Amino acid sequence: MCAESGPAAPAVSLYIHVPFCRAKCRYCAFFSQPRREGALEAYVPLLLEELALWAARLGRLAVPTVFFGGGTPSLLSPQDLERIMGALRRHFDLAPEAEITLEANPESASLDFLRAARSLGVNRLSLGVQSFRDEELALLGRPHTARQAWEALTRARSAGFANISLDLIWGLPGQRESQWLETLRRAVELAPEHLSCYGLSLEPGTPLAEAPEEERALPPERELAHMFLHTGELLEGAGYLQYEISNYARLGQACRHNQACWEGRDYLGLGPAATSTLGALRWTNPEDLRAWTELVQTRRIGLHQRETLSPEIRAQERLMLALRTTRGLDLAEFRSLSGQSLLHSHAAIIQALRQKELVRLGKGRLRLTRTGMLVSSSIIRALGFEEGEP
Ligand code: SF4
Secondary structure, eight states: OOOSSSOOBOOOOEEEEEOEESSSOOOOSSSSSEOOOOOOHHHHHHHHHHHHHHHHHHSOOOOEEEEEEEEEESSHHHHHHHHHHHHHHHSEEEEEEEEEEEEEGGGGGOOOHHHHHTTTTTOOEEEEEEOOOHHHHHHHOOOOHHHHHHHHHHHHTTOOOOOOEEEEEETTTTHHHHHHHHHHHHHHHHHHSSSEEEEEOTTTTHHHHHHHHHHHHOOOOOHHHHHHHHHHHHHTTTTTTEEEEEEETTTOOSHEEEEEEEEOOOOOESSSOOOEEETEEEEOSSSHHHHHHHHHHTTTTTTTTTOOOOHHHHHHHHHHHHHHHOOOOHHHHHHHHHSSSSHOOOOHHHHHHHHSSSEEEEEEEEEEOOOHHHHHHHOOOOOTTTTOOO
């Protein structure tokens, strides 16, 4: 990321949102649409234009990480991916060791696509598996089976991917802990380098959230707590380190892109619905293909939902994101950002949380214990910040 001599070049992580999927999953609240004829063909040139506009405005920035998210980026054709990667290399300083992640879905990750992605420099694959039980995949409305997920991982290995992450979801309606652990064990057997395990949240307006009560009833709190705690134990026993509430990796294989975002570094988001944060400025592209198209064509990039983050908000966000990670919050950094010492301003709360073994203090950092992670939202609220507020 840094030049060998002289000051470090400004660096920015890039996020590229590909807003199309084969079909909409029943739990999904991300901005993505079922792919229509010609949609990707219209999207890619605009994305390239947006990229060029930013490069003209910001200059040739160092890019330590790129993340193709969605949506389903594995719906891109190899030719489209080649055009995007070519533009990235033309406009930005993409170091040879840059981490380049692409999210893929089992049903659309063909061997040809995976080989092309690997040869174009994509070196990390995040595979949306969610469950290794077909009845759970059907409940979620996923367009693939457990077997297809297993086959996609095998194809990814033969295409040369040495850094693969599997996305899984626990806490599904009607799910028993033993069923979740069965999925988790099958995932471990496949030896991915990284696992993301998210608890299902029923997002208002999604088909699953609107389903009849008996279809959407989540497991009881106590069972959910066991699922979370036993996930950590099982994965640690298998050699994965938890580095964030929902993320586990083999040593040295944590996702650098997400870590950069959690550490409050700059990131530039391209494509509809993508958010960017550069210093104290934040903006979010429209969650609408037509509005995003107009924004790019009229060169009004960076203006939609634009805000200047106050020092208080930036400090609160640092606290919220840092407490989700196992490194925890650097108290000196928080003091210099906020102008206040958390240990003084929240002494009684922190003391109470320590007594309940929900947080730990050490080496100038405040960390949540694994039990504390179970109630992270309440702890963050107790420390004076509503999670998700800004
Ligand atoms: S594949 Fe991912 S982004 Fe697409 S609908 Fe399903 S959950 Fe949403």
